[in-house]
Amino acid sequence: MRIGELAALVGVSTRTVRYYHHLGILPEPERLPNGYREYRLRDAVRLARVRHLAGLGLSLEELRDALADDRGVDFREALQELDADLARQQEAIAARRARLAALLAQPGLSPESMMSPDAAAVLRDLGGGGSAFGAFDHELLTLATMLSDEEGQAGLAELMRPMTEPGALATGHELYRRLDELADARAGDERIGPLAADMAAHIPDELAGMVPSGPGADLSWMETMLGELSPAQAEVLRLLFAELTETDAKEKT
């Protein structure tokens, strides 16, 4: 039997057969005088076994070990390990499908809304109000949301929802406008203090409590992002953060 016949018999390509020789999974048979490989019954059986194991999901390396070790116990262990691995894959896929289903359930689906649906809704309602700072803030919130786990996203969404009510929204946009005015201001501008205070008042207390979120919380990236703003705008946010964490500390005592 030549390689093409063997391959057709078992249902693989000749390339696959030669690859198995290369890996030592299938022993090289004798050669005919013309150099062709000459296969026998036992090679076909071996190849069929290999394909069966591969079809179950074993890697070719695992499979080679299993067929080499030959006897019982390790083989059963290998299959059990494979089963456990497949179970993990099933769970992973199920989790992905669950997230997908949640995404597909929301009406205004877009690449921007790749997060927990309520968080996406809140962020969409929040908008940026046509303000440059509003756009920046929106991106900040988006990033903070996407870097949180699912519970964090749910919590954020819940706490931010009050800010999407018409009155709060108008107040927020007014604050954005005042921040836009600081686009070219220096660090010492006298409008900084009052603006930070008004912003702190506008943010719900519970939301403030989420900001530091633990001792290992890494806020250095926030500081980095402030570099994209004008000095005055950055100062407002720094002041705001200080006030929020103070409030939070008081509440915790």
Add this chain to the structure above:
Amino acid sequence: MRIGELAALVGVSTRTVRYYHHLGILPEPERLPNGYREYRLRDAVRLARVRHLAGLGLSLEELRDALADDRGVDFREALQELDADLARQQEAIAARRARLAALLAQPGLSPESMMSPDAAAVLRDLGGGGSAFGAFDHELLTLATMLSDEEGQAGLAELMRPMTEPGALATGHELYRRLDELADARAGDERIGPLAADMAAHIPDELAGMVPSGPGADLSWMETMLGELSPAQAEVLRLLFAELTETDAKEKT
């Protein structure tokens, strides 16, 4: 923000970030005078989105298209297609696990028993009886079994089971012995005819009915395998096959 900070923030490696630049998934940011990449908030948001989509199982190419096309409909379609694909994967894994469970349920598990459990049991009981031809026959049956689908395996196992009963087994081993005696015989040996007849009598009628199994059935590999036997042994099997298919043809009329 430099590449390491960005990567740590979003939870990927710097290699990944550069790879995304290479694929055009993440735009190359401006460079600092020293040649370092300088990232901004919007890059972090984009990267987080990319990771989220990748985490759902989209390929980087699909994901790039989704983020480029930007708007709604195709995006929803892409996600639905992904969901269908994941569903198919789930089914495939479930099928593999089912086969695995069937294998793990059998007591004498070994690499040789990689087939339907009852077929494996029958083949094990059948054995080769220490005969050279018996070993060959065992391999032939093994291959025929492994090349069949699950129903074929079940059918074969059921029909072969009678041959594993003590009396039939002894008869079978006696036949193997007589075939071994033909290992060096020529094609015209006078023992060929009677032996083929005795073998045909030993094989259940229903099993004979499975041999050709359809008009497109490819039996040329059988003929090929006969090349491994002595001319006389091959003749016996050819005669046997002829008798079996005759019997079968009679039954069908």
Add this chain to the structure above:
DNA sequence: GCTTGACCTTGACGCGACGTCAAACTGTTC
């Protein structure tokens, strides 16, 4: 004899999503 076509041989590149190493930088700290 010659060509055609089907098969075989070895060898090399390609995929997808990066990991890893190499060699040469910049920039900060002792």
Add this chain to the structure above:
DNA sequence: GAACAGTTTGACGTCGCGTCAAGGTCAAGC
């Protein structure tokens, strides 16, 4: 000024083959 952590580009490795290249072998048809 030496060590170190970070950055740059570039290239190779992964896994299970598919695919192409550049030939050699063999049977059939002209």
